[in-house]
Amino acid sequence: MDPVIDVQGLKHVYTDSDNNQVTALEQIDLQIMPGEFVAIIGANGSGKSTLARHFNALLLPTEGSVKINGMDTLEENNIWKIRQQVGMVFQNPDNQIVAAIVEEDVAFGPENIGVSTDEIRRRVDDALRIVDMEEYRTHAPHLLSGGQKQRIAIAGTLALGSECIVLDEPTAMLDPKGRSEILSTMKRLNKEKNITVVYITHFMKEAMQADRVIVMCRGRIMMQGAPKDIFSRVDELEKIGLEAPMAAKFAYELRKSGAKLPQGIITNEELATALQ
């Protein structure tokens, strides 16, 4: 199987407002396979969002390459195809709404790439059904809750035919209910529709549910692996401004006090069972 996202030796340098050359990303090698659910975590300024913007050619490599389904982002002819295949959802739901009615908002993408009217209708209906927003079809998006608005944004990428969705802190501005709506929607899309998900977040509880966690630090990938391997590295995470889940911290402290606990405890249930 070929990767959806294939990053080789990526370096990203930009010029800041004081005219300094800043290296935001360096030595990034990364493959994301179809159907994977990958979480990216890291402190503010670690390069997470910069990396995500390379996945649909919003940014282009200074050195190295980024390929989406084999298409190089540096090749200008590929850009529109790449942006159809990789959809982006950003942090602030209010910045992503373009229309006054939900279904028109979702239809905006396919309309722009010249999809036929019947096909648009079908795609919009499908997309709204998948994110469970059918009943709000004719509502005004600005009156919806944050979680609902984000689900409209997700539906927009689905209507465009995206096979991969990159979400950059989609829940940072949401209330607890909104947060769980977004995560469960993405897990369902991943399982049922085999959508590849790249999920950037500051909430470790969300990252714990991914297949693979990538930890960014100062523009580089510092570690990656299964959640249970990453989140049991309590000390290392804290050093770079992150926090392990409470159960993992407890397991770590209890082991220091002499408790014999199995490795890889990160959920409350795992800890409770181990202590039974």
Add this chain to the structure above:
Amino acid sequence: MSIKLEHVSYTYMPGTPYEKKALKDVSLEIKKGEFVAVIGHTGSGKSTLVQNLNGLLHPTEGIASLDGINLADKTRDAKMARSRIGMVFQYPEHQLFAETVYEDVAFGPRNQGLDYDAVDARVHEAMKFVGLDFETFAGRSPFSLSGGQMRRVAIAGVVALDPDYLILDEPSAGLDPGSRNAVFAEVMALYKKRGIGIVMVTHSMEDAAQFAKRMLVVYQGRILIDGKPGEVFLKEKRRLLEAGMDIPEVYKLADALRAKGMRLPNDITDAKLLLAEVKKRKGLK
């Protein structure tokens, strides 16, 4: 000293088809020296509530006052009263505008009519407070700083106003755990050293549990629950979940341990206590 709401209702766009009643007959007193968390889902009315508390919005019905001065009045006293309640908006870094950090922090005190030396003293003090070294940062463009640093500049701008009350809207949204702890360390220092009143709107149950002494749960334009966070999270779990809220992780972990048969006291409200209890049960030191 207190901010008081008496039978306050607030209606957006009254008399139009878009009329929306966002607050319904809310009465509330917040004293100087209190640390109050306000939680509630999107659209519950919590933002409308805090904007009535600091005079950005004036009640449609009822009265909002500070030490007996009606915040809606057009008098000099009312203007002074409103300036004693500082507000740090959500994503305050988006509101930085000046060419240098110094100018940004100086903007508020200068508008209060302070002279050059007084403004300068306030800027020095405020920057020190939020941990931004004067020599390093005063002359820099705020837009060349990291997200966490920008947020500290924005907080310094409000600290420089020397307010008696501070309203914080989602102070930890979008911050990594390390930056969140740094921002809260400053807020707590301000709270303790100056004894000001703090009202914090948050979606984070962890922030509410860890820092606030009192918690208001806003639901459908009313105050559904008003109590100490520890007690509310222990006793009102069902009503919190119904209001679209959650409980902090430590309560969930304690519940999971109890479900597997560990006997724990009922009143565990923080992680240190829970860890100590678990060690005791397992005979660890």
